[in-house]
Amino acid sequence: DAGVTQSPTHLIKTRGQQVTLRCSPKSGHDTVSWYQQALGQGPQFIFQYYEEEERQRGNFPDRFSGHQFPNYSSELNVNALLLGDSALYLCASSPRRKGATFGSGTRLTVV
Amino acid sequence: GENVEQHPSTLSVQEGDSAVIKCTYSDSASNYFPWYKQELGKRPQLIIDIRSNVGEKKDQRIAVTLNKTAKHFSLHITETQPEDSAVYFCAASMEGNEKLTFGTGTRLTIIP
Numbered sequence: 001d002a003g004v005t006q007s008p009t010h011l012i013k014t015r016g017q018q019v020t021l022r023c024s025p026k027s028g029h030d031t032v033s034w035y036q037q038a039l040g041q042g043p044q045f046i047f048q049y050y051e052e053e054e055r056q057r058g059n060f061p062d063r064f065s066g067h068q069f070p071n072y073s074s075e076l077n078v079n080a081l082l083l084g085d086s087a088l089y090l091c092a093s094s095p096r097r098k099g100a101t102f103g104s105g106t107r108l109t110v111v
Numbered sequence: 112g113e114n115v116e117q118h119p120s121t122l123s124v125q126e127g128d129s130a131v132i133k134c135t136y137s138d139s140a141s142n143y144f145p146w147y148k149q150e151l152g153k154r155p156q157l158i159i160d161i162r163s164n165v166g167e168k169k170d171q172r173i174a175v176t177l178n179k180t181a182k183h184f185s186l187h188i189t190e191t192q193p194e195d196s197a198v199y200f201c202a203a204s205m206e207g208n209e210k211l212t213f214g215t216g217t218r219l220t221i222i223p
Contacts, residue, residue, distance in 0.1 A: 004154075031209055033209060033210065033211075035211075040216075041215065041216070042117075042200050042202075042213030042214055042215050042216050043155065043200070043211070043213050044213070045210050045211060045212065048209060048210060056210050058210070090154065090155070092209075092211075094209050096209075099143075099145050099157050099160050100145075100157070100209060100211060101157065102147075102154045102155045102156070103154060104153065104154045105154060
């Protein structure tokens with residue numbers, strides 16, 4: 001049984017560009033959340049999707065947007081990249097009211 | 112919103128000894144408290160969790176205690192082994208509302 005899979009694993013982008021990160025949740029999980037983890041910090045909640053709708057949002061600007069597809073997979077889009085957006089982006093999936101399982105993340109470097 | 116504080120930030124323990132990591136939370140509505148272990152370059156992995164209707168939960172060498180009145184919870188690792196070396200994160204959320212608020216992490220080093 002595949003766990004949470006994320007792609008790509010690493011990405012280098014130039015300041016001002018746009019990026020799309022992808023996540024396939026664990027089988028049986030219908031809720032997907034995205035987190036940003038800066039080096040040496042704990043993960044910070046970006047937003048959560050359930051039933052193809054954004055259900056909750058953390059303290060992140062509108063440059064961060066997302067989508068969930070009917071098969072529960074999800075995308076995270078970041079526009080107008082800043083150097084400070086460099087981080088590990090983690091996707092976590094869960095069934096409702098259960099603990100989250102994290103993917104291995106996408107390491108985004110903005111230069 | 113919820114705020115989670117975690118102490119200590121670093122902890123070195125002799126192999127075989129016990130390690131304790133403590134967290135406090137601010138939102139009394141939080142009722143789900145997971146602990147994650149993150150090895151260098153890897154994903155956070157859920158190692159144990161506790162819900163607010165339980166005061167203590169144990170899984171082999173790992174235990175978590177929760178004090179709802181004081182709004183703090185702790186991770187206890189007994190008989191530590193070198194493979195326990197990692198960064199540990201506590202988190203808090205409201206069950207059914209899976210947004211996790213994480214602590215700042217504890218880097219645990221087991222000294223052989």
